[in-house]
Amino acid sequence: MRLPNNILGIAFIALTLLLGAGGAYAAEGTNGIGPNPAKAEKGEQCVEPVDDMRRYHMNYLKHQRDETLREGIRGKKYSLNECIDCHAAKSPDVAGGNIRTIKPFCAECHQFAAVKIDCFECHTGIASPIKKGNKPPMPSKHGKTDQEKDALVFGMLENYLKSKSDVGGVAE
Amino acid sequence: MNSNNLPPITEEKIDIERRRLLASGGAIAIASGIMLYGGGAGAREKGQPATSAQRWGMLIDTTADKSIWDTVVTACKREQGWGGGNNPATDPQWVRKVSIKNKSTGAEATLPVMCQHCANPPCVDVCPTGASMQRADGIVLVDKHICIGCRYCMMACPYSARSFVHEPVHNQKPHMPRGMGTVESCTMCVHRVDNNQQPACVEALEAKGSKAIIFGDLNDPDSEISRAVSAHVTRRIREDLGVEPGVHYKGI
Numbered sequence: 001m002r003l004p005n006n007i008l009g010i011a012f013i014a015l016t017l018l019l020g021a022g023g024a025y026a027a028e029g030t031n032g033i034g035p036n037p038a039k040a041e042k043g044e045q046c047v048e049p050v051d052d053m054r055r056y057h058m059n060y061l062k063h064q065r066d067e068t069l070r071e072g073i074r075g076k077k078y079s080l081n082e083c084i085d086c087h088a089a090k091s092p093d094v095a096g097g098n099i100r101t102i103k104p105f106c107a108e109c110h111q112f113a114a115v116k117i118d119c120f121e122c123h124t125g126i127a128s129p130i131k132k133g134n135k136p137p138m139p140s141k142h143g144k145t146d147q148e149k150d151a152l153v154f155g156m157l158e159n160y161l162k163s164k165s166d167v168g169g170v171a172e
Numbered sequence: 173m174n175s176n177n178l179p180p181i182t183e184e185k186i187d188i189e190r191r192r193l194l195a196s197g198g199a200i201a202i203a204s205g206i207m208l209y210g211g212g213a214g215a216r217e218k219g220q221p222a223t224s225a226q227r228w229g230m231l232i233d234t235t236a237d238k239s240i241w242d243t244v245v246t247a248c249k250r251e252q253g254w255g256g257g258n259n260p261a262t263d264p265q266w267v268r269k270v271s272i273k274n275k276s277t278g279a280e281a282t283l284p285v286m287c288q289h290c291a292n293p294p295c296v297d298v299c300p301t302g303a304s305m306q307r308a309d310g311i312v313l314v315d316k317h318i319c320i321g322c323r324y325c326m327m328a329c330p331y332s333a334r335s336f337v338h339e340p341v342h343n344q345k346p347h348m349p350r351g352m353g354t355v356e357s358c359t360m361c362v363h364r365v366d367n368n369q370q371p372a373c374v375e376a377l378e379a380k381g382s383k384a385i386i387f388g389d390l391n392d393p394d395s396e397i398s399r400a401v402s403a404h405v406t407r408r409i410r411e412d413l414g415v416e417p418g419v420h421y422k423g424i
Binding site: 065066067069070071072073074075076081084121122123124126 | 221308354366
């Protein structure tokens with residue numbers, strides 16, 4: 001039975017490499033090898049831990065949008081306007097880098113995950129300018145650099161092969 | 173069959189009466205529940221839903237100087253971000269100035285017409301997706317998340333109060349998402365009402381020293397609007413339809 005297991009294992013790692021480990025390693029959050037969206041320009045702490053936000057932000061927003069619109073419940077924890085207020089950034093791709101928009105932040109992961117959202121067909125993605133404080137033009141990034149990500153993937157591959165060689169090596 | 177000879181409006185009225193009975197029974201149950209929490213008419217805590225303890229409405233004084241209604245239209249455009257299109261036939265119009273004349277007497281009046289926030293809204297009845305909806309406090313809204321742009325509500329509305337967005341929209345206000353392919357109308361400035369503020373048109377009129385529109389809670393007998401409505405004879409447009417609008421007019 002070792003042979004099929006090994007083939008499955010290699011196929012898994014190959015898939016992982018091909019897909020950039022989107023699904024399997026997204027749960028690792030900031031230690032993962034997915035995209036590194038820019039940190040919020042404003043605020044120090046998100047409403048939930050980063051890993052939680054990455055995985056469930058759409059559920060939080062969708063649940064609460066119905067409560068707000070249909071029942072009139074306002075001022076609760078999640079708010080698309082507050083996402084925009086904190087995470088909007090200036091980018092040379094949008095309006096020549098003159099305005100803060102949420103696009104660079106959302107697009108980084110959504111392009112990677114091939115998710116098309118239509119929030120901003122109706123909602124504005126433009127944030128009001130930050131009034132004071134010396135903020136860098138582009139904020140520092142979450143997570144690892146591309147080199148660190150490569151090292152992480154090769155490390156995982158190496159560990160996997162090593163574990164297999166300990167019990168008799170890869171398929172004869 | 174005799175029933176076939178009855179004008180359809182009669183059946184409609186019976187239906188509405190029946191519904192009103194059911195609705196009032198429901199309201200009593202809800203109101204007693206609210207009393208348990210010690211709440212009443214007035215400001216709502218953050219995080220609390222709108223309830224039928226309130227019934228938001230407006231009283232519009234059509235005897236006011238007619239030039240004042242431009243203030244209303246301008247304030248609405250500025251607050252909600254509509255207007256400025258190049259196709260008058262199809263551009264969204266949340267509120268408009270209407271002039272009427274009694275041909276036999278020659279009497280004229282000018283009044284603003286917008287969503288009348290009916291108690292029995294036909295737009296909600298006909299909506300196939302549930303996007304056209306009424307909040308517990310009587311404000312009629314479009315849930316654009318699920319609006320498919322079929323425009324049945326526009327056809328059902330006796331006041332032509334709703335507009336379809338034909339062209340892409342940019343630079344929306346953060347509190348008022350608007351998008352192509354959906355229907356929209358006056359929201360009675362629900363984002364302001366939830367924040368214990370008056371609608372933008374009422375505030376703009378007050379800034380000019382005019383009380384031509386009174387906004388308030390029709391369920392609260394002590395509110396300014398309730399006192400005004402009980403003191404003056406007011407009319408609602410097309411009262412015969414039985415849709416029970418929340419917008420009252422004085423002087424027509």
